[in-house]
Each structure stands twice: as C-alpha cells, then as structure tokens.
Amino acid sequence: MKVSMLYDMQACIRCYACSVQCGIENRARLSRDGRGTPERVLENQRPELRFIFPVFHYLGNYPGRAVSYVHHCMHCENAPCARRCPAAAIEVKPYGPVVIHEERCIGCRACVEACPFNVPRFAPRMGKTYKCFMCYDRLEAGLPPACVEAxxxxxxxFGTREEVLEEGRRRVSRYEKRLGETFTLYGAERVSEATGYLHWVTVGPAAILEDYTLRPDAAQKPIEALDAVRTIGWVLFGASAAGVIGHFFYSLGKRVEE
Amino acid sequence: MREIQAFNRFQRSMHLHYIHFMVIFFLTGLPQVAPHHFRWLLYFFWVPFAWFSPQTTYLSGGMKVAMVLHRLAAVGLLIYAPLFALRELKNMGRWQIWPEGGPGAGIAELIKHYLSFQPGRFGKYNFGQKCLAWLTIVATGIMIVSGCILMFKDAFSPSAWRWARFFHDVGFFIFLVILPIHIYMALHPLNRKGFRAMFETGTLPEDYVKTHHPLWWEKIKSRGGGSMS
Structure with a gap:
C-alpha cells in the first residue's frame, strides 16, 4: 500500500513549525540510532538535517516580487535521483518514500544533477548529500512524519495515497468554490516522464504554481537525455564490435583460401 | 634496408601513456556510466581499500576509490595532453591527418586494403585512421572540458554540471565505439609493420612505405627527407 503527503499552500500559515520539528526530529534520530548522546546531537547545528525549509526568491525585474516556497523532496514515483545514484545509496521504498542511506552516500552529487526540483543538498563538512526521507522509520513504526505532527x-x-488524493481533491473543490479561482493538485497525476506522479502532492492556485517551482513537465533535460545517448552509444558499440568480429572471421576465411 | 621514421619518441610515449590512462578511465568509469552492469568491477577497487576502512561496502568504498583513481588519471592526462598538443601544434602544417581526396575514394581504398587484402593508395594514414584521429581529438577535448567541470563542481553551477555530464557521456561513447576498431586494426596482421613502428622502432621499412603508403612516399620524395610526423 502506497503512502503520500499533502501540502496545502492555501492553508499554510507560514509558521514553519514543520521546518523546526524536522531539524529536531533528525537530530533526535541520530541519538536514537546510537550516534551520540541527546546533548551532543542537539548541540551540533547540522543545518543539512532540516529537510523542509522556506526558500526566498524574487520574480521579475528589480525589485521583483518576493516569493517564498517550501523546499522539500517530492518523492517522485520514478525518482531520477535513485536512478542516477552510482553507489545505489538511494532507495525507493515499496510504499513510496525515496530514501538516501547516509552511510552509503559517497557525496558525488549525481542526485543533485538529476533532481528536477533541485532538492538534495550537499553538505561539504560531511561530504554527503541529504534530503527528506519522509521519516520512513516513523512510518514503519506506525507514526506520521514529524512535520505533519507539528x-x-x-x-x-499524511495517509495512504487514496486518502491523500481524496483529501486533496476535496480541498481543491472547496477552494475553487469559495475563491472562484482554479486550484491544482500538483503531483496527483504524472508530472513528467522523468518523475512520474509524486508521493508529495501540493494543493495550490494553478496560476501561480510555477512561481513556487512546481513546473509542469519538471525534468532536467540534459540528464534525462543521457538515456538516449547511452542507448545509441551501446547500439553503435555493438555495431562496431560486430564489424570487428565479422572482419576477423572474414580474414580467417581468406587466409584458409590462400 | 633503409628505414623511414614514422613516429618520434615523444609521439610513441604519448600514445603508450594514453593507453595507460584509457585503461584506468574505462575500468573506473564503466561502473559510473553503467552501474547495473559493471558494479562487479568495484570489488577489485574496494578489497584493498576495505582493509583500511572496513565499515564501507563495495558500492560506497569501491565507487569512492574508483572516482579517486579516475581523477588521478585525469590529472595525469591534464599534465601530458597539453605538452603533446603544444608540440604537435607547432607542426600543424605537416600533419598527415588532413583530408587527401574525397571520402568516397578513401572508402574505396579501405575496401581494397581490408577486403581484397591488396595495398591501398594511402597517405601516411588511411581514411579510417584520419577519421579516428579527428574523433579522438574532438572526444579528448570534450572529455577534458566536461571532466574539469565535473572535477571542480564547486566552481560551476548545477546547470553546468548537467551539461558537462551529458557531454562526458557523449565523449565516452565516441571512445567506446572507435577504440575496438582501432585496437583490432592495430593488432591485425595486415598492419604488423605499423604496430612495430608504434611500439618498438618508430620506423617503417622504405619498401613498405613505397607499396603501402604511396601518397606519403611521394611527399617524402618531394621534400627529400626520411622523416615526417
């Protein structure tokens, strides 16, 4: 059974309790996993362990329009980051979340290159890359993700995919009725070939979703084109190898004739 | 019998070291470009490394070692390639890889040589070798520029990394396609003299040059010398 998250831009009051709780939970997790005393892990700032946080950017000509979007992993169905990780450090859990296993990460940043939403963050001090893993250990213990609780x-x-989509559609229709504006449930359907659908869906006004980095057809084109390059490359290699083998046998035949 | 210099010591040394670099690039690069098929190579890098860092796995430790070796080989190439390029650029006018006749004639001579096993009317290099030389120059340039971006990621934007990754793959596949042909042709008995010139003596017998490289022989005669790069 797949699980999903829903973020409602309209209901969000921009308190960022989710971000604070995420940082606390991830440091507490270190202590739970036996990687330091509670005092030690909370003493360390470890900003890379905050997997959901606001990002400010300005749109248009100076001074522009300030927009703050909530930066977090979308947990793509096809997870381009997992497909490109050369060390197989990123796992797509059967129930949906996309998880980086820190101990396997070699800090090559292939996931940063591949992510259509620029989510993974490289921490030079640790030499590793970090991103949200939807508190999969909490989910497996029957708890919701920490940010949802906060x-x-x-x-x-948070809920099963069916529950989340149902709740999302309910909110979309309610907002459309009350505000007279078109709303979208971003990620409910396939966003692009690269991502598939998303396990973190977003409810927001359709007109401004792109300002919040929620692009239709989100993909890193040069990285997705690698598949075509590799397919063509291997086919040409096969043709060249076949030519070489063919000429080798042709040469042998000629020699026997002589 | 008189011998004609085909390759000087520096060219032969560059070719030999290019082979060394290529072996390292391929062994360490294949697990990165096609991890599902070549991850097993990582065991060989990881086993000695695991002795120092037993908590790693063959995937994390092996890949890390492979990437470090890949970069060390790149540093070696970055030292060697510009020296070679500077020396060769000086003699650009005398390069033997410029076109001589059209591609149709070049291909016809190749067929004559490799399918009928009769000496073709070649210059120092035949049409296939010239194509290979230019593809090697282009692919090496692509690999060096894109490799530098990938090696010094912090100095570039993620968008630059993505295009560098794309072109690094393109360069890799150019090599993957042309190298089997180049290695096979080098080892083929038809080209035994050329192999000997590249790896042993640097020279070709005069009679062989007259019969197998007539266009080159005409140039040598017109210049009145016995050595052309």
Missing amino acids: CPARALY
Whole structure:
C-alpha cells in the first residue's frame, strides 16, 4: 500500500513549525540510532538535517516580487535521483518514500544533477548529500512524519495515497468554490516522464504554481537525455564490435583460401 | 634496408601513456556510466581499500576509490595532453591527418586494403585512421572540458554540471565505439609493420612505405627527407 503527503499552500500559515520539528526530529534520530548522546546531537547545528525549509526568491525585474516556497523532496514515483545514484545509496521504498542511506552516500552529487526540483543538498563538512526521507522509520513504526505532527494548520496531511488524493481533491473543490479561482493538485497525476506522479502532492492556485517551482513537465533535460545517448552509444558499440568480429572471421576465411 | 621514421619518441610515449590512462578511465568509469552492469568491477577497487576502512561496502568504498583513481588519471592526462598538443601544434602544417581526396575514394581504398587484402593508395594514414584521429581529438577535448567541470563542481553551477555530464557521456561513447576498431586494426596482421613502428622502432621499412603508403612516399620524395610526423 502506497503512502503520500499533502501540502496545502492555501492553508499554510507560514509558521514553519514543520521546518523546526524536522531539524529536531533528525537530530533526535541520530541519538536514537546510537550516534551520540541527546546533548551532543542537539548541540551540533547540522543545518543539512532540516529537510523542509522556506526558500526566498524574487520574480521579475528589480525589485521583483518576493516569493517564498517550501523546499522539500517530492518523492517522485520514478525518482531520477535513485536512478542516477552510482553507489545505489538511494532507495525507493515499496510504499513510496525515496530514501538516501547516509552511510552509503559517497557525496558525488549525481542526485543533485538529476533532481528536477533541485532538492538534495550537499553538505561539504560531511561530504554527503541529504534530503527528506519522509521519516520512513516513523512510518514503519506506525507514526506520521514529524512535520505533519507539528503542523498547527493541518496544511500538511499524511495517509495512504487514496486518502491523500481524496483529501486533496476535496480541498481543491472547496477552494475553487469559495475563491472562484482554479486550484491544482500538483503531483496527483504524472508530472513528467522523468518523475512520474509524486508521493508529495501540493494543493495550490494553478496560476501561480510555477512561481513556487512546481513546473509542469519538471525534468532536467540534459540528464534525462543521457538515456538516449547511452542507448545509441551501446547500439553503435555493438555495431562496431560486430564489424570487428565479422572482419576477423572474414580474414580467417581468406587466409584458409590462400 | 633503409628505414623511414614514422613516429618520434615523444609521439610513441604519448600514445603508450594514453593507453595507460584509457585503461584506468574505462575500468573506473564503466561502473559510473553503467552501474547495473559493471558494479562487479568495484570489488577489485574496494578489497584493498576495505582493509583500511572496513565499515564501507563495495558500492560506497569501491565507487569512492574508483572516482579517486579516475581523477588521478585525469590529472595525469591534464599534465601530458597539453605538452603533446603544444608540440604537435607547432607542426600543424605537416600533419598527415588532413583530408587527401574525397571520402568516397578513401572508402574505396579501405575496401581494397581490408577486403581484397591488396595495398591501398594511402597517405601516411588511411581514411579510417584520419577519421579516428579527428574523433579522438574532438572526444579528448570534450572529455577534458566536461571532466574539469565535473572535477571542480564547486566552481560551476548545477546547470553546468548537467551539461558537462551529458557531454562526458557523449565523449565516452565516441571512445567506446572507435577504440575496438582501432585496437583490432592495430593488432591485425595486415598492419604488423605499423604496430612495430608504434611500439618498438618508430620506423617503417622504405619498401613498405613505397607499396603501402604511396601518397606519403611521394611527399617524402618531394621534400627529400626520411622523416615526417
């Protein structure tokens, strides 16, 4: 059974309790996993362990329009990061979340190159890359992700995929009715070939979703084109190898004739 | 019998070291470009490394070692290639890889040589060798530029990394396609004299040059010398 998350841009009150709780949970997790005392792990700042946080950017000509979007992993169905990780450090759990196993990460940043949403963050001090793994250990223990538990406005919602999509569609239709504006449930359907559908769906006004990095057809074109390059490359290599083998036998035949 | 110099010591040394670099690049690069098929190579890099770092796995430790070796070989190439390029650029006018006749004639001579086993009317290099030389120059340039971007990622934007990754793959596949042909042709008995010139003596017998490289022989005669790069 697949699980999913929902982020409701309209309901979000921008308190960022999710971000604070994420940082606390991830440091507490280190202590739970026996990687330091609670005092030691909380003493270390470890900003890379905050997997959901606001990002400010300006749109248009100076001074522009300030927009802050919530940066987090989308947990893509096809997970380009997992497909490109040469060390197989990224796992797509059968129930949906995309998990980086820190101990296997070699810090090559192939996932940073591949991610259509620029999510993974490289921490030079640790030599590794970090991103949200949807508190998969909590999920496996029957608990919701920490950020969902912290949200006072129910802008974050967690459940089975069916429950989340149903809740998302309910919110979309309610907002459209009340505000007279088109809303989208981004990620409910396939976003692009590269990503597939998303396990972290977003409810937001359709007109401004792109300002919040939620692009239709999200993909890193040069990285996705690698598949075509590699297919063509291997076919040409096969043709060249076949030519070489063919000429070798042709030469042998000629020699016997002589 | 008189011998004609085909390759000088520096060219032969560059060719030999290019082979060394290529072996390292391929062994360490294949697990990165096609991890599902070549991950087994990582065991060989990881086993000695695991002695120092037993908590790693063959995937994490082996890949890390492979990447370090890949970069060390790249540093070696970065030292060697510019020296070679600077020396060769000086003699650009005398390069024997410029076109001589059209591609149709070049291919016809190749067929005559490799399918009928009769000496073709070649210059110092035949049409196939010239194509290979130019593809090697282009692919080496692509690999060096894109490799530098990937090696010094912090100095470039992620967008530059992505295009560098794309072109590094393109360069790799150019080599993957042309190298089996080049190695096979070098080892083929038809080209035994050329192999000996590249790896042993640097020279070709005069009679062989007259019969197998007539266009080159005409140039040598017109210049009145016995050595052309």
